[in-house]
Amino acid sequence: MKMAGKTAGSTRSADVQVTFLHRLVLYVMLLAMVSLVRAAVPVPDIPLPQDAKQCVQPKSIMRREHFNFLYHQRDETMRRGIRTKRYSLVNCVSCHAQKDAKQQYIPINEKGQFCSSCHEYTAVKIDCFECHATVPVSKSAGQ
């Protein structure tokens, strides 16, 4: 801002200072808020399948509907014995489970893994894995 003359100068420069301070405070507060939110809930970095390039449905649909698919499939399989792969939980796990450095499967519900990372972020508890296997191959012998 340009100062016009010496007489009005003092009042005008006071105006300028207040505005600048306002802006500064606002900016600092905003920055603090954003960084606080970011620190509390980091957007999950979801590990993606190594081999498969494509899910059974587009990402946008899977994000919203995956549970409906699973829910429907669970009744079809359990009650009627229909064992199609497409929406089966076993199929999800076999694609999405990651391997560690020793080529061993990491349980899919472990922290940072595919299912848990997103469910933690959205604060939705899943109980699938209280019963279902968390890795695509049975840990002990048999089957």
Place this chain on the structure above:
Amino acid sequence: MKETHYSSQQQSSPPQTDLSKRKWIGGAAALVALSPGLRLVELAAAKPNDQPASSAVRWGMLVDTERCTDSCTACVDACQLENGWGKGSTDESRSRATQKAHWIRKVKLRDRETGKTHILPLFCQHCENPPCVDVCPTGASFKRADGIVLVDKHICIGCRYCMMACPYKARSFIHEALHDQRVLVPRGKGTVESCTFCVQRVDRGEQPACVEACAKLGNKALTFGDLSDPESAIAKQRTEVTSRAIRADLALNPRVRYQGI
């Protein structure tokens, strides 16, 4: 008639049940002529994955107690490995022996008068009129179209009414969190479970694990197949030999029959 129970798990000694409840075997053993052509045939075909279980099929089992031996636990072991309980699991380490899973047990029966003993594997009898299904308040216990009685653990609330209702003591309850379940056999804390006739194998055209293990050993005490198919080995065998339902008086029409008792 006196009976003792044992299972293949070392530490476990399954619950001793009161005798009056267990008079089901009846009096003297029936005279039975052994069927000459006992042989294991493969099931006709795998059910296509996209097809539901059909009510045209009626799965059943025939147990020849004369062929079952005292020391053998092959069927129990195979079941544990296939379905991930007992020896097939590292879980259930804190449950008492009487609380642990028992999908299949070997039961020994002795005739008080003659001293003759019978050894038989006991598991879910897959009744046509299953009392577990009758009493279940949630609809979790149900019978599939092909006659296999299952627990839908998604909706089981663990009330254990079905365990009380089952005259065969075939069901057990999971008391603790599990971690190493089999991929195709989900099991979990707070739900009831029992023999499924290895539904995951049957659906792909295989025999239940116990039947396969028994046959592999050469004992061939177990025959599994479609009771509705007159050409199946089990249907033929049932026309040739005398077999009994345990607790036939309850009119549950179990799909598991025993010959030689």
